[in-house]
Amino acid sequence: LVAAAKVRRAQDGVAKSRPFSDELQSMIKGIVKKLKGSGLEQELPMLKVPEKVTNVGLVLVTSNRGLCGAYNTFVMKRALKRTLELNAQGIVPKLICIGKKSLIQLRTRWEVAGAKYNNTGIWFGMPDSITSATASEI
Numbered sequence: 839l840v841a842a843a844k845v846r847r848a849q850d851g852v853a854k855s856r857p858f859s860d861e862l863q864s865m866i867k868g869i870v871k872k873l874k875g876s877g878l879e880q881e882l883p884m885l886k887v888p889e890k891v892t893n894v895g896l897v898l899v900t901s902n903r904g905l906c907g908a909y910n911t912f913v914m915k916r917a918l919k920r921t922l923e924l925n926a927q928g929i930v931p932k933l934i935c936i937g938k939k940s941l942i943q944l945r946t947r948w949e950v951a952g953a954k955y956n957n958t959g960i961w962f963g964m965p966d967s968i969t970s971a972t973a974s975e976i
Contacts, residue, residue: 937963
């Protein structure tokens with residue numbers, strides 16, 4: 839029951855943030871549409887499409903402790919798959935880990951799979967409840 843209540847609270851938080859996310863996405867799309875053809879898109883680095891990608895960073899967000907096993911496993915499997923895809927292209931991604939479970943799985947599963955990655959050493963503990971202060975710290 840406690841875990842279900844926590845999941846429900848987390849789902850409510852995500853649902854509350856959705857209107858903000860949708861509005862932000864529509865604003866960015868509107869700006870990009872207005873800039874297309876104006877010549878300014880060449881000056882803005884965020885709108886430039888690189889010829890060849892050589893630097894990739896992955897942010898792995900997992901938990902510090904239990905009750906999220908399926909989520910942690912899913913995140914790490916997807917990240918490992920993406921890392922192996924990037925390795926096939928000759929790219930070694932840089933990893934930033936949030937939560938202890940990502941560090942543990944890096945040492946066990948990823949080395950066995952032969953994935954090449956650059957662990958930046960940047961690690962943040964996942965707080966039990968996320969506030970604006972803890973989010974800005976991450």
